[in-house]
Amino acid sequence: MVEEAKRTLAYLCPACRQGVVIERSVFQLAAAGSDLPCPCGKSSLRAELLGDRVRLTVPCLFCGRDHTVTCSSRAFLHERLLAFSCAASGLDCCYVGEEGPVFAALARLEEAADKLEAQAGAQGTFLDELVMHEMLSELRDIAQRDGISCTCGSRRWNLQVNYSSIDLSCAACGAVMRIPAATAGDLDSLCCKTRLVIHGREEKP
Ligand SMILES: [Zn+2]
Ligand SMILES: [Zn+2]
Ligand SMILES: [Zn+2]
Known part of the structure; x- marks a missing residue:
């Protein structure tokens, strides 16, 4: 066969x-x-x-x-x-x-x-303008509470806004965390977070 x-x-x-x-x-x-x-x-x-x-x-x-x-x-x-x-x-x-x-x-x-x-x-084009706008303001709140960090120990980060997502990258090790920003569900899941941790190149013991 x-x-x-x-x-x-x-x-x-x-x-x-x-x-x-x-x-x-x-x-x-x-x-x-x-x-x-x-x-x-x-x-x-x-x-x-x-x-x-x-x-x-x-x-x-x-x-x-x-x-x-x-x-x-x-x-x-x-x-x-x-x-x-x-x-x-x-x-x-x-x-x-x-x-x-x-x-x-x-x-x-x-x-x-x-x-x-x-x-x-x-270019400022988003899948859902409202969701993106809300997501960014939510991120700003988390950032103001110093809630964004990387497992490499850095607390410096960069933000890139995409069509339907937001990339948070660690300024020290370059690791990237992509946050989907397309739907109301994406917004809900961000709203319930108080901190965001980027998974960096080296874990701190
Ligand atoms: Zn098509
Ligand atoms: Zn890092
Ligand atoms: Zn799928």
């Missing part, structure tokens, strides 16, 4: 902004349409096999909508790397293929997403 071929699918979750990688055997994929969820449970990639075509419904981090794309079942099950892109942003939104090429492509996409995230923030 031939060893069962595996396929790897990947996308960026719009809810938690993590790269999601899913591995399924060709048999699993061919057997039925599958919902392939992000571990956060807030988004999922859907794959439906329709005879000789495959239809994918992909949640898109870049434009916030779902994209429906199709390809031949042959390509879906055998190509080394298939990339599907978001028409609104021109960036890729989904990869299907062999494990190695898919991981490499996803890593490049995550880098591009990171750059965009920082650029938009620098």
